[in-house]
Every structure is written in C-alpha cells, then in structure tokens.
Amino acid sequence: MGNLDLLERELIFLGLLDKAREIYHDLGSNGALSYIKSSHRLLSKVYHPDLNPGNEKKAEDLQQRLNHISELIGSVTDDELIALLKKGLPEEHNGKKKILVVEDEFGLQETFRDVFIMEGYDVRVALDGEEGYRTYLQFKPDLLFTDVVMPIMSGIELVKKIRSDNPRIKVIYISGFFGLRNVKQKLQEDILKYGYHCLSKPFKVSSMLDLVDRYLNDRTGCDRLA
Numbered sequence: 001m002g003n004l005d006l007l008e009r010e011l012i013f014l015g016l017l018d019k020a021r022e023i024y025h026d027l028g029s030n031g032a033l034s035y036i037k038s039s040h041r042l043l044s045k046v047y048h049p050d051l052n053p054g055n056e057k058k059a060e061d062l063q064q065r066l067n068h069i070s071e072l073i074g075s076v077t078d079d080e081l082i083a084l085l086k087k088g089l090p091e092e093h094n095g096k097k098k099i100l101v102v103e104d105e106f107g108l109q110e111t112f113r114d115v116f117i118m119e120g121y122d123v124r125v126a127l128d129g130e131e132g133y134r135t136y137l138q139f140k141p142d143l144l145f146t147d148v149v150m151p152i153m154s155g156i157e158l159v160k161k162i163r164s165d166n167p168r169i170k171v172i173y174i175s176g177f178f179g180l181r182n183v184k185q186k187l188q189e190d191i192l193k194y195g196y197h198c199l200s201k202p203f204k205v206s207s208m209l210d211l212v213d214r215y216l217n218d219r220t221g222c223d224r225l226a
Contacts (some may be wrong), residue, residue, distance in 0.1 A: 004080055007072040024085045026136040028124050040069050096122040097216050100141035102132035106148045129153025136162055148175035156186050176201040
C-alpha cells in the first residue's frame with residue numbers, strides 16, 4: 001500500500017477527509033490543504049497523554065498514529081493531496097454555469113460566493129492570483145470574476161496566464177483602483193482587445209448579477225471602462 005493510500009485510510013480514521021473534501025468543494029485547494037495540515041497538529045495536542053489522565057496508554061497510541069500521519073503528509077506533494085480530495089467528489093452534471101471568484105478581501109469573497117450560489121451558479125473562491133490559477137485548472141469555470149489589484153499575482157496577470165489555456169475565457173474585472181493610470185491603461189487594453197467586462201467598486205449587486213447573466217448567455221456587447 002502506497003503512502004497516499006495509507007494517508008487516505010488514516011484521514012478517514014480521524015474523520016478529517018470528508019470535511020477536507022467539503023472545504024475543497026466550497027473554497028478550493030488552499031483551504032482544504034491548510035485544514036489537513038493543521039487539523040492533525042491540533043489533534044496531537046488534544047490527545048497528549050498529560051491531558052488525558054487515566055487514558056494515557058490510549059492517548060499515547062493515538063499520538064504515535066498522529067506522528068505517522070504527519071510523516072505521511074510530509075511524504076506526498078500538494079498535488080497528490082488535491083488528487084486524493086478530488087477522488088471522493090462526485091462528478092457534477094447539473095448544467096450549472098461555473099464562476100470562479102478571485103478576491104483578496106475576505107468579506108467580499110463570501111458575499112460574492114453566497115450571492116452567486118443563491119442565483120444558481122456553481123462557484124469556487126480563491127484568495128489571490130496564484131490560488132486562482134490552480135483553482136481554474138481544476139474547476140474550468142465559464143466565467144472568471146476577478147479583482148485587479150492583488151498581492152503575488154494581479155488579476156490582469158492571472159487572466160493573461162489563463163488565456164494561454166483558454167483564449168475564449170470570459171472575464172469580469174472588479175476593482176476600486178480604476179483611477180490609477182497604469183492600471184486603467186492595462187485594463188483598457190484587455191477590454192478593447194478581448195471584449196472583457198469590468199465593474200468599479202462599489203457597485204449594486206443587481207447590476208452585477210444582470211451583467212453576469214447577460215455575459216454568460218451572450219446577451220450583451222462589450223462594456224467599456226469609463
């Protein structure tokens with residue numbers, strides 16, 4: 001039995017695998033990987049023999065098992081862990097349009113995700129451009145809904161990278177920095193050349209949903225940056 005199979009068995013034993021898959025489905029790979037890598041450490045503290053008088057032997061056995069899990073996690077790559085999580089997810093054939101939201105402001109992430117889910121879309125969320133690209137490769141969305149100014153990789157850089165895989169990707173840029181000259185110039189180039197759309201913060205949720213609906217269903221022309 002390989003290390004990945006052993007790890008799967010141990011995560012099931014601890015009751016962590018189903019929750020990790022739920023997090024992966026809702027939030028993407030970074031959250032799920034963080035959960036797996038942190039939860040077993042927390043359990044190591046919970047099951048410390050000193051904290052379990054009268055059950056020291058059982059706690060010690062569990063500690064040894066948790067140490068083994070830590071070794072197994074260290075022996076596999078993040079990509080292998082993600083493949084393990086994906087293996088337990090059902091294939092979705094519900095016909096829902098898929099939206100990837102890339103936004104580094106935590107409150108807005110949840111707002112966009114919840115609104116789109118309520119409107120019947122299949123949604124994934126990423127915290128920055130790098131995570132957004134990884135999630136894109138796994139999720140293959142119909143629409144990328146991305147902030148422009150983000151750490152590590154900007155929204156414009158993310159879109160450029162995704163275009164190499166899917167030149168026809170639909171994009172809606174969102175930002176509160178359209179007034180910055182260099183940002184505005186790069187956005188205008190993308191919008192004019194590729195027909196992308198943009199929303200300047202703050203904007204009405206109703207306007208956002210109307211644009212997304214019309215854009216996904218090709219019922220609108222290209223909006224220009226004001």
